[in-house]
Amino acid sequence: MNAKNQQSNSQSNRPDPVRLEIFNNLYQFIAEQMGIVLQNTAASVNIKERLDFSCAIFDAHGSLVANAPHIPVHLGSMDASVSSLINDLGDKIKPGDVYLSNNPYNGGTHLPDVTAITPVFSEQDQTIPIFYVASRGHQADLGGITPGSMPPFSSNIQEEGILLDNFLLVERGNFREAAIREILADHIYPARNPEQNIADFQAQIAANNRGVMELLKMVEQYGLETVQAYMQFVQDNAEAAVKKAIATLQDGEFSCEMDNGAKIQVKVTINHEQLRAIIDFTGTSSQQDNNFNAPAAVCKAAILYVFRTLVQDNIPLNAGCLKPLEIIIPKGCMLNPQCPAAVVAGNVETSQNITDCLYAALGVMAASQGTMNNFTFGNDQYQYYETICGGSGAGQNFNGTDAIQTQMTNSRLTDPEILELRFPVLLEEFSIRNASGGNGCNCGGNGVVRKIRFLEKMTAGILSNRRQVKPFGLNVGTSGKTGRNYLKKQDQSIKELGSIATVEMEPGDIFIIETPGGGGYGKN
Numbered sequence: 001m002n003a004k005n006q007q008s009n010s011q012s013n014r015p016d017p018v019r020l021e022i023f024n025n026l027y028q029f030i031a032e033q034m035g036i037v038l039q040n041t042a043a044s045v046n047i048k049e050r051l052d053f054s055c056a057i058f059d060a061h062g063s064l065v066a067n068a069p070h071i072p073v074h075l076g077s078m079d080a081s082v083s084s085l086i087n088d089l090g091d092k093i094k095p096g097d098v099y100l101s102n103n104p105y106n107g108g109t110h111l112p113d114v115t116a117i118t119p120v121f122s123e124q125d126q127t128i129p130i131f132y133v134a135s136r137g138h139q140a141d142l143g144g145i146t147p148g149s150m151p152p153f154s155s156n157i158q159e160e161g162i163l164l165d166n167f168l169l170v171e172r173g174n175f176r177e178a179a180i181r182e183i184l185a186d187h188i189y190p191a192r193n194p195e196q197n198i199a200d201f202q203a204q205i206a207a208n209n210r211g212v213m214e215l216l217k218m219v220e221q222y223g224l225e226t227v228q229a230y231m232q233f234v235q236d237n238a239e240a241a242v243k244k245a246i247a248t249l250q251d252g253e254f255s256c257e258m259d260n261g262a263k264i265q266v267k268v269t270i271n272h273e274q275l276r277a278i279i280d281f282t283g284t285s286s287q288q289d290n291n292f293n294a295p296a297a298v299c300k301a302a303i304l305y306v307f308r309t310l311v312q313d314n315i316p317l318n319a320g321c322l323k324p325l326e327i328i329i330p331k332g333c334m335l336n337p338q339c340p341a342a343v344v345a346g347n348v349e350t351s352q353n354i355t356d357c358l359y360a361a362l363g364v365m366a367a368s369q370g371t372m373n374n375f376t377f378g379n380d381q382y383q384y385y386e387t388i389c390g391g392s393g394a395g396q397n398f399n400g401t402d403a404i405q406t407q408m409t410n411s412r413l414t415d416p417e418i419l420e421l422r423f424p425v426l427l428e429e430f431s432i433r434n435a436s437g438g439n440g441c442n443c444g445g446n447g448v449v450r451k452i453r454f455l456e457k458m459t460a461g462i463l464s465n466r467r468q469v470k471p472f473g474l475n476v477g478t479s480g481k482t483g484r485n486y487l488k489k490q491d492q493s494i495k496e497l498g499s500i501a502t503v504e505m506e507p508g509d510i511f512i513i514e515t516p517g518g519g520g521y522g523k524n
Contacts, residue, residue, distance in 0.1 A: 015233035015237075019230065020234065020237060023227075023231075023234060024066070024234050024237075024314075024316060027066030027234065027316060028066045028067070029214075030066070030133075030211055031067050031068040032055075033214060034068070034133065034208065034210050035054075035055045035135075035207070037207040037209075037210045038135055038137065039051060041206050043200055045140065045384065045414055045418060045419075046137075046139070046140040047200055047203065050413065050414055051411055052071065052385075052411040053136060053137040054136045055068050055133075055135045055207055055211070056068070056078055056079075056133070056135075057132070057134075057211060057215065058131065058133070058134065059131060059228070059231045060128070060129060061083075061086070062082040063079055063235065063318070063319035064079040064317070064318045064319045065231045065234060065316070065318050066234065066316040066317075066318060067318075071136075071408075071410050073109065073298060073351050073408035074109070074113065074136045074301075076300060077107070077109050077298055077300065077301040078115060080297040081101050081106075081107035081108055081134065081136075082107075082132050083107060084107035085099055085101065085132075088166050089166060091128075093119050094119075095119070095121045095126050096170065096171070096172040096173035096174075097168060097170060098117065098118045098169045098205055098208065099116070099118075099166050099169060100115070100116055100117075100164045100167045100169045100180075101114070101115050101117065101164055101167070102142075102163065103165040104157065104343045105295065108295065109295060109298050109343075109347040110295075110343050110346065110348070111144070111157070111161040111162065111344065112138050112142050112150065112344075113136050113137070113138050113347065114137060114139055115135070115136040116137075116204035117133075117134045117208075118132065118134070118208035118209070118211070118212055119132055120132060130219075130224060130228065131215050133208045133212055133215070135204045135207045135208055135211075137200055137203075139197055139200060140193070140196060140383045140384065141191060141192045141197075141378065141383035142162050142184075142191055142197065143161035143184070143190050143191045144159060145160075146378075146502060147192060147378025147382075147383045147458075147459055148377070148383050148384065148461065149376075149385075150374050150385055150461060150463055151344065151502070152291075152345075152463045152500035152502050153291075153500065154290075154344055155289060155291070156341070156342050157340045157342060158188065158189070158340065159342065160342060161191075162183060162184060162187050164183070167179075169201060169205070175202070175205075180198065180201065181194060192378070192383055193383055235318050238316070238317075238318050238320030239320040239324060241311045242308075242311060242321050242325075243275035243276075243324050244311070244313075245307065245310040245311050245312075246270060246272075246275050246276065247272060249270050251269050252360075252361040252362055253268065253361050254266060254360040254361040255357065256357050256360070256370075256472065257469050258292065258350070258353055258465055258469065259465050259466065259469055259499040260288070260290060262285040262288055262334055263285045264281070264284050264285070264334075264353050264354060264357050265283030265284045265357075266279060266280065266357045266361050267279075267282070276325070277307075277324065277325050277326070278325075278326045279326070279358070280328040281299070282328060284330070284334060285334050286332060286333055287332055287338065288337075291342035291344045291345045291346070291463075292345045292350050293337035293341045293342065293350070294343065294347065294351055294354070295336075295343055295347075296329050296335065298347050298351050298354075299335040299351075300322070301351070302354040302358065302407075302408060303322070303325065303327060304322055305408060306355055306362075307321055307325065310364070334350065335350070335354070345374075345463050345500075348372040348387065348463070349371055349372065349463065349465045351407075351408040352369075352408055352409075352465070355368075355407040356368060356393070356471075356472075360472070363474070364395055365394065365521065366394050366400070366438065366471070366472060366518060366520060366521050367393050367474075367479075367480070367519040368406035368407055368445075368518045368519075369390030369391055369392070369447060369515055369516040369518060370465055370469075370471050371464045371466050371483065371515070372405075372408075372409050373387060373513055373515050374387055374461075374464065375450075375452075376460065376461045376462075376463075377423075377459065377461070377505065378458055379458050379459065382424070382458065384419075384422075386411075387411055388448065388450055389403045389405045389515065390404070390445075390447040390448060390517065391404075391406075391444050391447045391515075391518035392407075392445045392518045393519045393521070394437075394442035394443055394444050394473075394519065394521035395474075396442070396521060399442045399443050399444075399445070400442075400443060400520075401445040402437070402445045402447075403445070403446065403447070403448045406518075416430070424455040424456040425453060426452070427450075427452055427453075428452065428453050428510060429449055429450070429451040430448065430449070430451075431448065432447075433446050433447040433448050433514055433517070434446060436480060436514075436516065436517030437481075437517035437518050437520065438471070438473045438478040438479050438480040438517060438518065438519040438520030439477065439478045440473060440476070440520030440521045440524055441477070441521065442522060444477070444480045444519045445517060447480070447483065447514060447517045448515050449512070450512070450515075451511070451512045451513075452510065452511050453509070454507060457504070457506060458505050459502065459504055460505050461502045461503075462497060462511075464499050464513075466482055466483055466499075467482050467483050467484065467485065467498065470482050470516075472519050473519040473520045475521055477520030477521040478519070479520075480516050483513070483515050484496075484513075484514040485497040485499070485501060485511075485512070485513055487503060487505075487509055487510065487511055488509070489508075
């Protein structure tokens with residue numbers, strides 16, 4: 001029997017369990033195929049080697065349906081970018097169009113994370129999109145006051161690079177190269193490598209095209225009504241799975257301080273009758289004059305990630321996970337900043353502390369390293385960015401893990417051979433930082449030591465946290481060790497650096513980063 005004719009289940013309110021599992025995997029498979037295309041066609045080390053990208057598919061309303069297991073902070077916030085496109089442009093969206101967006105105040109996270117969004121139209125109706133596909137890639141440089149577009153000391157959004165607000169990159173199938181080149185150049189702090197930017201944008205377009213093709217194949221095989229119905233069913237299934245997890249939780253609250261003195265405060269209230277939770281960030285520090293402000297989309301992404309990890313069932317991360325949750329983020333606090341606040345660290349640093357706070361409030365696990373240890377270096381010719389692993393926190397039934405990308409990041413480190421081939425540096429050491437995890441009945445994971453020797457003059461920057469405030473233990477478990485940033489000069493002298501720093505590297509200088517360990521859990 002042809003699959004198109006098997007639509008009785010899609011027309012009811014109850015999905016067939018077997019087909020639900022099939023569609024769950026089909027949707028995720030499409031996102032994974034998009035990711036493979038993006039990795040294979042990208043030009044930058046950041047996307048091709050470090051895999052700092054994410055791909056996902058969305059329904060006609062812009063709700064996240066499924067994703068590949070890429071970067072959590074991307075995946076939980078991309079639907080805000082898609083929704084902003086739909087709200088801003090509506091029926092102006094046409095077949096063959098592709099849009100670029102990174103606006104932190106309109107669904108984005110921080111400027112280096114650029115989202116390419118492609119609407120999907122049925123062959124029979126070219127007026128209204130039936131789905132959307134999107135890919136988000138971290139650009140190695142998009143302008144700003146320092147190479148790598150992760151400036152440690154930015155104080156407003158303009159200093160962080162070029163803002164793209166639903167920019168029409170492809171119009172009816174025509175790539176608008178002259179227009180995007182003009183935008184990359186026409187800025188007080190222009191992009192340093194527009195050729196690489198354009199190559200990566202084209203890779204994102206190719207990835208989206210694969211998603212469009214695969215979704216239309218599904219429609220051809222199963223029929224549009226069935227595909228759309230199961231998009232809703234997989235979200236309903238995720239909602240039910242999160243409600244099941246909520247039933248096991250208790251009320252809790254927690255606050256944690258960051259190195260700059262800012263505080264994140266969260267209170268979680270569980271309604272066991274309705275299987276709903278209220279997550280309230282009232283009491284969090286107000287908008288900062290530094291760049292640790294996190295757009296609301298980042299905060300929601302952290303919440304989505306935490307509650308998805310509490311689910312034992314194998315479900316895709318999607319919008320259904322948020323339906324049982326009421327989220328309160330006071331306007332004007334550092335988790336809901338207003339333009340033109342700087343935000344580059346909010347996506348990478350503050351997000352880590354949000355997840356730690358939520359897990360602690362729920363009594364699940366001690367703090368992980370609480371930072372992504374964002375390291376950048378470059379000049380007019382080279383631009384490089386990486387996040388560095390550390391220790392994860394321990395919980396009631398598990399130890400933390402050594403040397404792992406924790407919580408909201410899931411990127412790789414560049415292979416040493418590729419790093420040294422593409423950039424004038426030498427990787428002197430990359431090792432586990434023994435005894436840096438906290439103790440308890442379960443121990444926190446250890447951080448790492450990473451030493452990079454520079455062979456040319458370059459500007460280097462570190463954007464980190466937990467260099468002063470220790471990663472906390474839970475239930476009398478002890479804290480993990482703080483991290484440390486410092487330089488070893490060619491004359492063997494040592495220069496200590498703070499949590500954030502920008503330095504001019506001379507040939508022979510070594511930049512050393514020791515990342516934090518995770519907190520321990522329970523009494524030893």
